[in-house]
């Protein structure tokens with residue numbers, strides 16, 4: 001697996017960003033993750049280099065032998081340069097933690113990027129399945145089968161009381177984390193988002209920004225995930241998201257969009273058309289500004305206020321305007337902040353079909 | 358309009374949590390990810406400082422520290438104190454080795470959950486699954502009774518009887 005192949009991957013659009021599936025105008029993607037550890041082996045914080053290497057080997061072999069995973073691309077993350085590790089983070093194929101760790105570690109992922117297995121992240125294996133739109137049942141069905149097939153190859157650490165054992169006790173039990181990514185621009189504009197945050201806290205759910213840390217948490221994209229993994233079964237956790245949590249937030253966002261259209265149409269249009277204006281004319285654009293503008297344009301598209309742009313282009317831009325993608329797509333040239341902003345603005349204008357004189 | 362981090366007043370607040378201080382007062386915190394990490398909240402980068410905090414609250418500080426000071430897993434050599442500082446366990450055996458101190462932490466982190474319900478490895482087969490179905494039905498029954506949904510409760514009682522007679 002060479003960087004060259006990864007560079008080609010960078011040009012594709014991940015399935016989870018296709019903008020399809022139920023409630024896709026608000027639910028960007030549905031992701032499920034399972035944490036698993038090989039029985040009889042230390043967790044990674046106490047494993048020495050040899051044991052870590054051995055676990056990586058054993059897990060990678062299991063992935064190759066599992067029928068559903070046999071066609072996966074396997075990447076030695078430890079051998080990858082920083083740029084390409086960040087590229088994988090932006091595509092949500094690995095976590096930031098996995099990118100920045102040290103020692104033997106890998107990732108295997110399906111060509112369409114709908115499923116991935118991180119090897120030697122916080123746990124020996126972190127399996128994830130991700131689907132565009134609101135499709136948790138599909139995601140669970142797939143990850144459950146992957147887990148079964150891996151279990152045919154490996155014995156996972158399992159405790160009669162605590163269930164699947166994980167390095168961190170906050171994941172013990174099912175090892176299951178459901179994360180639904182939502183686009184909530186209207187709730188944010190109408191200052192109703194606090195209520196969602198409040199309700200989520202009551203329900204012991206975590207709310208985070210698009211890609212986790214700091215400055216990236218703009219653009220009205222939010223991930224909601226469960227924190228409780230013990231004492232509730234996989235289906236109970238998923239049922240909650242499917243039947244209660246997500247439909248309620250989606251209804252709330254829909255109502256907020258309608259209220260904006262009914263009562264503050266000018267203010268709404270102003271946001272949307274300023275955003276498209278900036279995207280089409282700016283000469284320097286930071287990734288945060290791009291994300292915010294793309295968010296408002298996306299809202300314009302889904303409220304029918306704007307028709308002149310297609311969703312695919314928008315989703316491509318969401319992915320490709322991120323720093324590592326931008327750099328890889330410009331042939332890996334090392335860029336400073338201003339050069340990146342300039343290239344980003346130019347890429348956006350080009351993709352939106354602005355003719356330059 | 359956007360909630361701004363209460364600590365640095367610069368970045369958007371992306372981390373929202375209700376903290377419970379030693380006097381059991383609830384306090385809401387709204388932080389950016391960076392400040393959340395320095396405050397020891399960030400779930401991703403420092404998963405367990407929160408657990409450490411809770412452990413302090415639950416066990417009441419000093420006593421637990423003296424007890425914890427001596428606890429070491431004889432399989433991986435991790436001490437309970439090290440676990441508290443770094444938040445990660447060293448091997449599967451730690452769950453038993455640290456059980457006494459760990460169990461209340463786990464219970465708090467999982468909103469009262471202390472026993473696994475759900476998927477079981479195939480090699481452990483049916484017994485477990487039946488036991489878990491039973492536990493699940495009992496929970497649902499309690500919910501149904503609380504919600505005064507007696508029709509559903511009756512169905513669940515039948516199901517429980519069926520499972521118990523197997």
Ligand SMILES: [Zn+2]
Nearest residue numbers: 362365389392
């Ligand atoms: Zn801050």
Ligand SMILES: [Zn+2]
Nearest residue numbers: 430433448451
């Ligand atoms: Zn141990």
